[in-house]
Amino acid sequence: MTEQLKTLDRPPRKPIPIAAWLAQGALLVALLILLGWLAHNAQFNLRERNMAAGFDFLFEDSAGFAIGEGWVPFGEDDNYFRAMLAGAANTLRVALPALFLATVLGLTLGVSLVANNPLVRTIARGVVDLVRNIPLLVQVLLVYIMMTEWLPHVEEAMHFGGFYLSNGGLILPWGEVEETPFGVSGTHVLSTEWMALVTALTVYAGAFCAEIVRAGIQSVTRGQSEASHALSLTRWQALRLVIIPQGLRVAIPPYTSLMLSTIKNSSLGVAIGYPEIVSVANTSMNQTGRAIECIAVIASVYLIINLVTAFIMAQVNRRVAIKER
Amino acid sequence: MAQMLHPPVPPSWRERWFRAMFATAGTSLTTLVVLTLLALVIWKAFVWGVWDATTVIDSEVCRNSPGACWGAVAYNHRIILLGRYPIGEGWRPVLGMVLLLGAVGLAAMPRFFGSRGLWMVVAALVMFIALLSGGFAGLTPVDSDLWGGLPLTLLLSVFAVITSVPLALALALGRRSQLPIVRWVCTGYIELVRGVPLITVLFFGAFVLPLLLPASWRADPMVRVALCLTAFSAAYLAEVYRGGLQAITKGQSEAAHALSLSRWQTLKLIILPQAARLTIPPATSHFIGVLKDTSLVAIVNIYDLTGSLKMALTNPEWRPYFVEAYIVVSAIYLILGLSIVAYGRFLEQRYALDKR
Numbered sequence: 001m002t003e004q005l006k007t008l009d010r011p012p013r014k015p016i017p018i019a020a021w022l023a024q025g026a027l028l029v030a031l032l033i034l035l036g037w038l039a040h041n042a043q044f045n046l047r048e049r050n051m052a053a054g055f056d057f058l059f060e061d062s063a064g065f066a067i068g069e070g071w072v073p074f075g076e077d078d079n080y081f082r083a084m085l086a087g088a089a090n091t092l093r094v095a096l097p098a099l100f101l102a103t104v105l106g107l108t109l110g111v112s113l114v115a116n117n118p119l120v121r122t123i124a125r126g127v128v129d130l131v132r133n134i135p136l137l138v139q140v141l142l143v144y145i146m147m148t149e150w151l152p153h154v155e156e157a158m159h160f161g162g163f164y165l166s167n168g169g170l171i172l173p174w175g176e177v178e179e180t181p182f183g184v185s186g187t188h189v190l191s192t193e194w195m196a197l198v199t200a201l202t203v204y205a206g207a208f209c210a211e212i213v214r215a216g217i218q219s220v221t222r223g224q225s226e227a228s229h230a231l232s233l234t235r236w237q238a239l240r241l242v243i244i245p246q247g248l249r250v251a252i253p254p255y256t257s258l259m260l261s262t263i264k265n266s267s268l269g270v271a272i273g274y275p276e277i278v279s280v281a282n283t284s285m286n287q288t289g290r291a292i293e294c295i296a297v298i299a300s301v302y303l304i305i306n307l308v309t310a311f312i313m314a315q316v317n318r319r320v321a322i323k324e325r
Numbered sequence: 326m327a328q329m330l331h332p333p334v335p336p337s338w339r340e341r342w343f344r345a346m347f348a349t350a351g352t353s354l355t356t357l358v359v360l361t362l363l364a365l366v367i368w369k370a371f372v373w374g375v376w377d378a379t380t381v382i383d384s385e386v387c388r389n390s391p392g393a394c395w396g397a398v399a400y401n402h403r404i405i406l407l408g409r410y411p412i413g414e415g416w417r418p419v420l421g422m423v424l425l426l427g428a429v430g431l432a433a434m435p436r437f438f439g440s441r442g443l444w445m446v447v448a449a450l451v452m453f454i455a456l457l458s459g460g461f462a463g464l465t466p467v468d469s470d471l472w473g474g475l476p477l478t479l480l481l482s483v484f485a486v487i488t489s490v491p492l493a494l495a496l497a498l499g500r501r502s503q504l505p506i507v508r509w510v511c512t513g514y515i516e517l518v519r520g521v522p523l524i525t526v527l528f529f530g531a532f533v534l535p536l537l538l539p540a541s542w543r544a545d546p547m548v549r550v551a552l553c554l555t556a557f558s559a560a561y562l563a564e565v566y567r568g569g570l571q572a573i574t575k576g577q578s579e580a581a582h583a584l585s586l587s588r589w590q591t592l593k594l595i596i597l598p599q600a601a602r603l604t605i606p607p608a609t610s611h612f613i614g615v616l617k618d619t620s621l622v623a624i625v626n627i628y629d630l631t632g633s634l635k636m637a638l639t640n641p642e643w644r645p646y647f648v649e650a651y652i653v654v655s656a657i658y659l660i661l662g663l664s665i666v667a668y669g670r671f672l673e674q675r676y677a678l679d680k681r
Contacts, residue, residue, distance in 0.1 A: 045537075
């Protein structure tokens with residue numbers, strides 16, 4: 001009799017009819033057959049083209065191409081695995097600064113979107129709508145061509161306070177800097193590709209971030225700011241103490257997807273030759289012909305980055321969520 | 326006798342603007358600084374783009390002129406707008422584009438809502454593709470790798486939107502299904518595609534798909550790219566629809582059940598119409614996203630508007646005047662995007678619950 005006394009914390013699920021199970025089984029079998037067919041085709045096609053398969057190439061062959069920049073030093077003799085590692089690091093190397101700058105820009109633009117001054121509001125709206133409606137690729141290509149065409153050649157690099165700026169990149173004053181008649185070289189260089197990608201990503205993500213900030217501020221009801229006004233808080237205090245903490249709750253989920261999409265958008269580096277993961281995998285694919293494996297590597301790198309980002313943002317979200325009891 | 330009190334007349338927008346712009350000393354200062362900067366920017370843009378600009382198609386003249394060189398755009402306009410489509414056949418993509426835009430414009434009008442509008446767009450798409458490829462009625466056949474420019478951007482965008490809607494709906498319903506295997510398959514697909522950048526999906530279509538299909542099925546690169554855009558768009562749109570479906574309360578389907586509607590009828594008559602209304606704003610921004618995303622096909626060597634722009638700028642004679650070309654192409658994207666925004670707003674107002 002004990003079984004009848006067991007309390008249920010939710011109503012029991014309706015049992016799934018047998019016909020539905022059969023349909024599902026058929027779907028599963030069909031999917032397996034499809035996968036098997038694709039695998040069979042792949043095997044046949046690879047044999048026909050005399051191409052090998054498998055991930056062994058990652059560790060065995062030396063890549064034979066160089067990656068000029070990044071946190072993971074990489075030379076021609078290193079293997080493909082290290083190349084992919086350098087590529088993944090380069091993805092973060094461009095996405096993280098862009099995200100930081102985009103957040104700063106987005107906060108400024110977002111507050112301007114709800115400013116009391118209608119002139120400021122209108123201009124911010126115009127900028128945001130302009131940036132959001134032009135493809136990111138067009139913006140990346142435009143910034144890149146501006147930098148390569150308008151900045152001086154490396155022989156006549158602009159020089160200010162130890163920095164050298166030319167269309168070959170920005171040389172930082174740290175490490176060794178060597179000046180020759182043919183130009184300047186240094187140990188720490190930010191390439192033109194990196195600068196173009198960071199700039200374009202910052203502007204693009206900044207415009208989307210501005211909309212998130214605006215929605216967050218507007219989600220806090222008018223009564224809240226009126227009440228803080230009645231308590232004689234200044235506008236800035238009201239924003240900082242009353243509106244932002246509440247708006248953050250609304251803003252965190254879309255901000256998380258903005259982070260993810262910005263990381264994914266950094267793959268446009270392939271269009272201007274910045275060696276991030278998609279670019280490196282694309283080169284490896286052209287050299288080894290292992291298309292399936294290289295696509296799988298890209299997918300797993302993004303999978304890992306996505307999971308880590310989602311985990312971190314879930315922690316942040318828990319901190320700003322309403323704490324009841 | 327008591328005096329009648331009229332409610333105060335609300336100030337005109339000019340008055341409101343003026344008051345808000347000069348509310349306090351700080352605001353006035355901001356206004357003045359912003360106005361000065363704005364005037365400066367507009368003046369500079371005017372001097373560069375109109376006053377000092379040249380319109381002759383002569384790069385020699387442009388090199389000696391401080392202003393914009395609109396001749397560069399005039400010289401390259403065909404390659405930017407139509408890509409490498411054979412000279413003399415340019416009327417075909419243009420006519421196809423007009424047909425497609427006309428059909429989409431008509432289908433967007435409330436009197437053609439429903440299947441009539443849909444069939445018009447599908448028919449226009451078929452005619453567009455037939456016009457581009459030729460090979461009938463005396464039209465010379467044109468290989469799909471020569472298609473390009475604005476017509477291709479429009480073709481790919483409209484194709485991806487039309488084909489991804491039913492796929493996305495199926496995926497969204499599947500993800501909410503009671504049946505675990507259906508749910509897993511749909512969730513897996515959606516999350517896998519949303520997890521990687523579009524360029525990866527395009528690379529998959531370009532390099533992996535030919536390996537996975539039998540050798541006799543060699544699909545045209547254009548077809549593969551179009552299918553990849555559909556597959557990518559569907560995963561995102563499915564999440565838009567799932568959000569809309571989730572917002573419909575359980576009471577709605579229970580009430581429909583009480584009225585003895587079948588599950589299919591409930592979906593068609595009760596759930597989907599309400600979910601569709603809720604998904605207008607996110608679907609609008611998704612469709613703008615599809616339009617912008619088509620530009621990525623330029624990376625896999627398909628010359629859409631962005632690709633043709635890149636191609637036009639490889640000419641060293643006109644490359645220095647890239648800003649002019651970029652302005653024109655950006656303006657095209659901007660006009661298309663803003664029209665979608667405006668149309669989304671129109672739909673939102675039309676289907677708003679309380680019209681005030």
